[in-house]
Amino acid sequence: MKERLQSIKQEAITEIEAADTQKSLQDVRVQFLGKKGKITEVLKGMGKLSKEERPVIGQLANEVRDEITASIEEKADLLEKQAIEEQLKEETIDVTLPGRPTHTGGPHILMKTIRDIEDLFIGMGYEVAEGPEVETDYYNFEALNLPKGHPARDMQDSFYITEELLMRTHTSPVQARTLNAHEGRGPVKIICPGKVYRRDTDDATHSHQFTQIEGLYVDEHITMSDLKGTLNVLAKHLFGEDREIRLRPSFFPFTEPSVEMDISCKVCNGDGCSVCKHTGWIEILGAGLVHPNVLEMAGFDSKKYTGFAFGMGPERIAMLKYGIEDIRHFYTNDVRFLKQFHQV
Amino acid sequence: MLVSINWLKEYVDIEGISTGELAEAITKTGVEVDGIHGPILNDEKIVVGYVEACEQHPNADKLNLCQVNVGEEELAQIVCGAPNVAQGQYVVVARPGARLPGGLKIKKAKLRGEASEGMICSLQELGVDEKDEKFVPDHQKDGIFVFDEEVQIGEPACPLLNLDDQVLELDLTPNRADCLNMIGMAYEVAAIYNKELQLPSPTVTKADESSNDYIAVRIENKEMNPYYGAWIIKDLEVKPSPLWLRNRLISAGIRPINNLVDITNYVLLEYGQPLHAFDYDRFGSKEVVTRPAHEGETMTTLDGKERTLQPEHLLITNGEKPHALAGVMGGQDSEVQDDTTTILLEAAYFDPKTVRKASSQHNLRSEASARFEKGVDLARVKEAAIRAAELYEELAGGTILGEMVEAGSTEREPVQITFERHEINERIGTELSIDQMNDILERLRLPYEQQGEQYTVTPPSRRNDLRILEDMVEEFARLYGYDHIPYTLPTGQSNKGGLTKRQRLTREVHAYLQKTGLNEALTYSLTTEEKSKHFVSPEIQTDQEAVKLLMPMTDLHSHLRLSAIPELLSSLQYNVARNQYNLGFYELGPVYLPNEGEDVLPKEELRVAAAITGIWENHPWQGEKKPVDFFVLKGILEGLFENFLKDDVVFEKASLDGLHPGRTAILKLNGETIGYIGQLHPSIQKDHDLDETYIFDLNLEMVFAHVDETPDYEPITKYPAVSQDLAFVVDSDVQAKELEQTIYQSGQPYLKTIRVFDVYQGEHMEEGKKSIAFNLTFQNNERTLKDDEVEELRERIIQEVKATYKAELRG
Numbered sequence A: 001m002k003e004r005l006q007s008i009k010q011e012a013i014t015e016i017e018a019a020d021t022q023k024s025l026q027d028v029r030v031q032f033l034g035k036k037g038k039i040t041e042v043l044k045g046m047g048k049l050s051k052e053e054r055p056v057i058g059q060l061a062n063e064v065r066d067e068i069t070a071s072i073e074e075k076a077d078l079l080e081k082q083a084i085e086e087q088l089k090e091e092t093i094d095v096t097l098p099g100r101p102t103h104t105g106g107p108h109i110l111m112k113t114i115r116d117i118e119d120l121f122i123g124m125g126y127e128v129a130e131g132p133e134v135e136t137d138y139y140n141f142e143a144l145n146l147p148k149g150h151p152a153r154d155m156q157d158s159f160y161i162t163e164e165l166l167m168r169t170h171t172s173p174v175q176a177r178t179l180n181a182h183e184g185r186g187p188v189k190i191i192c193p194g195k196v197y198r199r200d201t202d203d204a205t206h207s208h209q210f211t212q213i214e215g216l217y218v219d220e221h222i223t224m225s226d227l228k229g230t231l232n233v234l235a236k237h238l239f240g241e242d243r244e245i246r247l248r249p250s251f252f253p254f255t256e257p258s259v260e261m262d263i264s265c266k267v268c269n270g271d272g273c274s275v276c277k278h279t280g281w282i283e284i285l286g287a288g289l290v291h292p293n294v295l296e297m298a299g300f301d302s303k304k305y306t307g308f309a310f311g312m313g314p315e316r317i318a319m320l321k322y323g324i325e326d327i328r329h330f331y332t333n334d335v336r337f338l339k340q341f342h343q344v
Numbered sequence B: 001m002l003v004s005i006n007w008l009k010e011y012v013d014i015e016g017i018s019t020g021e022l023a024e025a026i027t028k029t030g031v032e033v034d035g036i037h038g039p040i041l042n043d044e045k046i047v048v049g050y051v052e053a054c055e056q057h058p059n060a061d062k063l064n065l066c067q068v069n070v071g072e073e074e075l076a077q078i079v080c081g082a083p084n085v086a087q088g089q090y091v092v093v094a095r096p097g098a099r100l101p102g103g104l105k106i107k108k109a110k111l112r113g114e115a116s117e118g119m120i121c122s123l124q125e126l127g128v129d130e131k132d133e134k135f136v137p138d139h140q141k142d143g144i145f146v147f148d149e150e151v152q153i154g155e156p157a158c159p160l161l162n163l164d165d166q167v168l169e170l171d172l173t174p175n176r177a178d179c180l181n182m183i184g185m186a187y188e189v190a191a192i193y194n195k196e197l198q199l200p201s202p203t204v205t206k207a208d209e210s211s212n213d214y215i216a217v218r219i220e221n222k223e224m225n226p227y228y229g230a231w232i233i234k235d236l237e238v239k240p241s242p243l244w245l246r247n248r249l250i251s252a253g254i255r256p257i258n259n260l261v262d263i264t265n266y267v268l269l270e271y272g273q274p275l276h277a278f279d280y281d282r283f284g285s286k287e288v289v290t291r292p293a294h295e296g297e298t299m300t301t302l303d304g305k306e307r308t309l310q311p312e313h314l315l316i317t318n319g320e321k322p323h324a325l326a327g328v329m330g331g332q333d334s335e336v337q338d339d340t341t342t343i344l345l346e347a348a349y350f351d352p353k354t355v356r357k358a359s360s361q362h363n364l365r366s367e368a369s370a371r372f373e374k375g376v377d378l379a380r381v382k383e384a385a386i387r388a389a390e391l392y393e394e395l396a397g398g399t400i401l402g403e404m405v406e407a408g409s410t411e412r413e414p415v416q417i418t419f420e421r422h423e424i425n426e427r428i429g430t431e432l433s434i435d436q437m438n439d440i441l442e443r444l445r446l447p448y449e450q451q452g453e454q455y456t457v458t459p460p461s462r463r464n465d466l467r468i469l470e471d472m473v474e475e476f477a478r479l480y481g482y483d484h485i486p487y488t489l490p491t492g493q494s495n496k497g498g499l500t501k502r503q504r505l506t507r508e509v510h511a512y513l514q515k516t517g518l519n520e521a522l523t524y525s526l527t528t529e530e531k532s533k534h535f536v537s538p539e540i541q542t543d544q545e546a547v548k549l550l551m552p553m554t555d556l557h558s559h560l561r562l563s564a565i566p567e568l569l570s571s572l573q574y575n576v577a578r579n580q581y582n583l584g585f586y587e588l589g590p591v592y593l594p595n596e597g598e599d600v601l602p603k604e605e606l607r608v609a610a611a612i613t614g615i616w617e618n619h620p621w622q623g624e625k626k627p628v629d630f631f632v633l634k635g636i637l638e639g640l641f642e643n644f645l646k647d648d649v650v651f652e653k654a655s656l657d658g659l660h661p662g663r664t665a666i667l668k669l670n671g672e673t674i675g676y677i678g679q680l681h682p683s684i685q686k687d688h689d690l691d692e693t694y695i696f697d698l699n700l701e702m703v704f705a706h707v708d709e710t711p712d713y714e715p716i717t718k719y720p721a722v723s724q725d726l727a728f729v730v731d732s733d734v735q736a737k738e739l740e741q742t743i744y745q746s747g748q749p750y751l752k753t754i755r756v757f758d759v760y761q762g763e764h765m766e767e768g769k770k771s772i773a774f775n776l777t778f779q780n781n782e783r784t785l786k787d788d789e790v791e792e793l794r795e796r797i798i799q800e801v802k803a804t805y806k807a808e809l810r811g
């Protein structure tokens, strides 16, 4: 009986080793450990044994059964691992192949430039003010100290719709409208973005439609130095902390004094190059202290209130920042152009 | 305005200041210098030579052997190939060691066996290019340059020809008309550098004979012509101006003509006062009458063109016929000619607006009109005439007849600006002391009185731009220097700032649409008349024409858009023509709805329009390519509505111009149309070279008006939902939305959601029939639904749908 058990064990181990799938291993399990299995048969035959032999053989049979069970489990683990490895191998992909494209839309670079400037000023407590693109002659010109007959308001430079209505030539009428709405009480802190229109023939540097963004701050005790400080924040935000600014006198009918702001040329760092026309400086925007006539016309006491205003062209800023060579790109919507600025 | 440095040096000492430095200082203080031209050439080894003898080179037919006096003891022998070289000429000689533009270095040489000590130069060899050459008389252009006059032998030739000069090109702002002349620039530079000024103080010898005997002056309209002076100068000889005067004109970009004309131009540049010289003998009367033109009156100007005039134009007449369009251009009949001996010199002040109207209407912008238009200095009108008379005497042998005959006045309403020191400092943000302020006023040469903190400035007429306190703020700021003004930020009460709800919602729409894969596009608001008529959303009244411009520059941009779609389609077409086929654009911005009534602003309505075409779903290497369809764009809109609206937007089948009749819907919110969606009509797709293209145009004003951002919170129920599927066979024209509504109503109170999950038509389906399958969810938030409750609702739904649509329950 003992020999029989030993040989069953040898036989089982050989078969377990030979099993190469979970299925054949299961067959081995049934063959040896099942209800009609070889071990069970031995145990069934124990009735024929003597009283002394029975516990000895019983114990031995249990031991053999446990050993076979352990071997089967061990083999099962092994087979499972092999199976997983096999599966992983089969599932291996070329990770360098391109991914499935998702839909990536994005903003227009001009709108992005405008929003960026809006957000900078919102952070400083400004509101965003908007106004109509078709304007009255009054708000576009007269309220801005450009009375009828003023040389700077030539019919030839504007798109008129009637004698009294025109496509606004700048976003400044929004300033006049907002000042009016404040009925002589400051502070007024606004940033005014929008589309404007001039009678220009479209070419690489001119566009009959373009955008502007203007700022206005009217309160008691506003100074030229406040303007300088504010423009410095703006210039560094747009063009980098290492840029210097300079103000130089200029002329706009709605500000007095009027200035233009230049930034130091990034290409040559102020030494002079073709980008800055060998001056070391690049013109960015116009600004000034709000003309007292503009304040008075809007109902503000120009002895009590002063203010500054500034205005710039997002096209010019984007062209300078990214080296865009033709203003028409902004309105052609060539997708190869638009997509380049989605990550900026 | 072009400013010669050599000329400027006559008035103000700027020795030791480099031109670049000067340009930067001028720019920072008030007048932008746009460029610096020259010097063309400055080499002391280039001198005046006198050709003592000139004979043919013994060994070369085409060469000459010249003996040239270059101011040294010995004559220099120079071989010269120019055919125009001759004995007795004053020429320009480049001596050995000289370097010519282009790098040519002059050396002693032997040419065909003869020694040559230098080179006789042409203007081209001296670096005078075509641009400058137009100022040179024709006879000096070819071959070597020959002086027309006697010049000092041996003298450096570059300064003589003004080749050593540098010229500043100024970009003057309209307020700084005071810098439109050399004297004004001298004031400006003297103020910047705190220098002395050397200004001309012209004097003339006046003959006993009086101009009054020759001419009288009458002004008919004092507003158009506040002052007119006429001076008679006799015994004149017309000839070329001397070299120095020609150089001055050339440096300012004015072509020398002859001494009579050049003198008026010179004084114009020096004083900023345009003068006009009429040939007195051709003037035709003894009276100057300045008057508004008669309606339709004509005259022929110097350029030979006949001008038709209006009463808003001012004429200089001889009492009968016009001789000049005042301040703009003289007439042909009284033009100075080679035989002129007596001139009538005009020195006048013309109203800027009157001159501007004439010059712009007749497209005659000149150096003179540019100055009159900005207002000349009243105080300088007479002095300019004296300066011119002095030069006529000196350079043309003229006899000045007595005093100038005058009408009107050069008096002007005096301007006084009174302020306290703190008013200046408060506006600049500085602490300028009394000393600093006085110093600035002295440098600017502005007459002022200062008592303690109180200032009264009386600006002279040359600074007509100084009128109010703020003008003085600018003067102090610019002379103190913008660089020295501190950087501060306003310290007033703080605002919260930020976006309005509408602005914030607008940004959210942008962000949402970009997330769905659309690219933001910008197109022009001004479109063609034809395009303005198409793709206008049905809720916009279309019986009215789009708003149009009075005078469009081009038909391409004549009308204001009523929809962004036409221009977006052009953008798609542009891209397809460049092999970019898969495109999704949207544009958010106003359209311009005409309003009733004259001079009423159009209504600007915020809308968003989108256009998509090409492949939408794409797997680059597994061959999956799904073109865009109606439901892609509809899904984008549905997502937008879900984000912003609680009310349902209904997509109602519609037929609109330009769109596919079977694939178009109008969008309705609470019964009102707010836009449309659809496929572009195949014939229009073809016109634009587009594949299937889908568009929408949506009124954002209406969407924003219904935005309700307060969430309707419902606690999440712990009772389970029951899901049921139902499929019906119906006629194929029955719309899913109708079925859905019937099901929803029949399924109350527990039917929560309905979702279409299958639509089938075709094989195994009767002709004209389709199957639609719905997934229904039932739920009671208070308790668990019982099976028979669900079963009852399900049965009710089935019966209702069968009855309403003659539907059959499928499988």
Ligand SMILES: [Zn+2]
Pocket: A265, A266, A267, A268, A269, A270, A271, A272, A273, A274, A275, A276, A277, A278, A280, A281
């Ligand atoms: Zn540079």
